[in-house]
Amino acid sequence: MPGDARGLPSHDKDLPLRDMDVPVRASLLRGLSALITGAGGQGESFLAGYGVDEGEAATSGEAFMSLRVGERILEDVARRFGIPDLGLRMAAQQDLHVLGPLAIAMENSRTVGDAIECASRFLGLLSPALSHAVIPDPLENPGLLGIRYASTTGNASPQALDYGIGMVHRVVTLVSGGPYGLRSVQMPHPRLGPDAAYREYFGAEIAYDCPHAVLRVPRQLMEVPVSGGNDLLRDIALDFLQSRFGHRDVPVSHLVLAVLQGQHGADRSDLAKVARILNLHQRSLQRLLAREGVAFKDLVDRVRRDQTLGLITNTDLPFSQIAVQVGLREQSSLTRAVRRWFGMAPSALRSVGSDGVGDAGE
Template sequence: MRDTDLPVRCSALRGLSALVSELGGSGPELLKAYGFDEAKIAEGSSFVSLRLVERALEEAASRFAVPDLGLRMAAQQDLHMLGPLAIAMENSRTIGEAIGCASWYLFVYSPAVSLEETEDPLGSPGVVGLRFASTTMNASPQTIDYGIGIVHRVLTLINGGAPYGLRSVQLPHARLAHESAYRDHFGAEVRFDCPSAVLRVTTRLSSMPVSGGNDLLRDIAIDYLETHFGHEGVPVSDLVAAILSEQLGSGGPDLLQVARLLSLHPRSLQRSLSEEGTTFTGVVDRVRSRQALALITTTNLSFSQIAARLGMHEQSSLTRAVRRWFDTSPSRLRRAGQEPKASPP
């Protein structure tokens, strides 16, 4: 397992389907190939594997010869893809306060990414760095462009659409597209093959007022974030389910590995799940039942292949589980899923 198996909210994929369709492909087919649900993407509160998001962006960029795909994705996003965090940021008193909200609560969007203020990489006076980072040192270039591109867009939006004092951009990968694509997006010089992804900004940025901020709305948003998430992140059971969704077939569920990815001691993970009214075994069962239903009713895989994908050692285990979950046999469930649906009157 890799750190990129950590989850990110489905809202990260908003606009990908439409963009792929504009490029001459089939957006819905691309999403389906990776198991993404368009309805969940539109709703935005559930999670998908960061690894799959990386793969989907890299495949689309390669297949349709669009090396600036990540930047295009970032350019079309609005602030509210961040959910309640967006409300807290756009109603902060200053941009520095908004950046602080993002640094503290970005885990609500994904525990796999972070934003922090650092010293200027070039040591220039009056300049600081805003470093966008992933939990993995091997994050895909398209995902890096997308992530730091969104940070730039959010800062521009909360500054009323005006320049916010960006001096230059540093990216940790080689140039993917023509320099003009980067300059058009950031409006500043972009350097490549740097140690990390950084926006170099004026120190005055922290004191610049947020355009149209409202103290009451900010306080409500912060209270919501604290009440629903505290600083423990999204519900642990959701994070575990998102990780397991990509891991069941690779040796079966492993509590120790999942705990490591979440930076928790196994006992702490079990305790957190207990506080949410479930167990690791219970989450595994929930994920397996959802995947079993999809694999049985929408694919032609043999039942032994499905059992293997679910991390079950024998087909008989799948049969028993399907009877418990759906009160029927796998074969009957498959026939029911393949029956033509009656047309509406």
């Protein structure tokens, strides 16, 4: 099933060009190949027929495709391979970090309401066609609110809407720390698969053929704290998002520093782990840092230096233990690093304290 230059299968010429101008991140198709294969198809070759390389989509945060082509793929897969609840299955297996820095900002929000507001502001990171908002309860219950998911292009495909509202449900569940009192779900299309599949996924009553895709939730949900949030990491992630949408240079190095400061021991210097946390391919992360004139190893060294200074001057820990905590293999490595940073041995640094360092470490 070869595709044309626009990414359409050769037999499918009925999508107007104006619909092709709306991009969506190809990473949203992660895991689709496995679902096709599990249903007896050949996932990679099926997607390749649409011009989609799922391997590239899974590792590149910069790959885009037409929203309409993505929707057509979901509808074709559901029909051809007999997976009527495909959208829900895609949402169930998707990693929250497909949202990239938006996931970091949401996970570190102060309240569930803050996290939802953040998603509403920056959902365009995935596609300018996606819309997400808190609205009054569609059934006018004063104790409830609605969380609405929609496509701004109109006439969104049913499978794509199931996928989208399914992801919203997963995100709210994660930032809430578990079940959040979902009262019911409204779907803007007829039931696609067994009603039991929808009830099992959402754990609530489902209404079909409604005006919009909406989660009806308790009003007090907006004030529920997000556990384990980090204000610094949230602020840096928001700066990242605001800078990106403002078309200014993105301070990726600041975000990397925040991640490194939260790691310990040898794991700190693991580029692959940091890239995974930021939902970037290793090479993409290295390129972004290079544009800012900094290398990953230099950021590791900066964090290691600052934490070593604090541990030596503010604690009585043995130098061998400090070496392990900052990710150095042995005490001799710590001694060489401290001499390079501060121009003195660890014992001398402990004697003079941080005030005695002066400009030696700059």
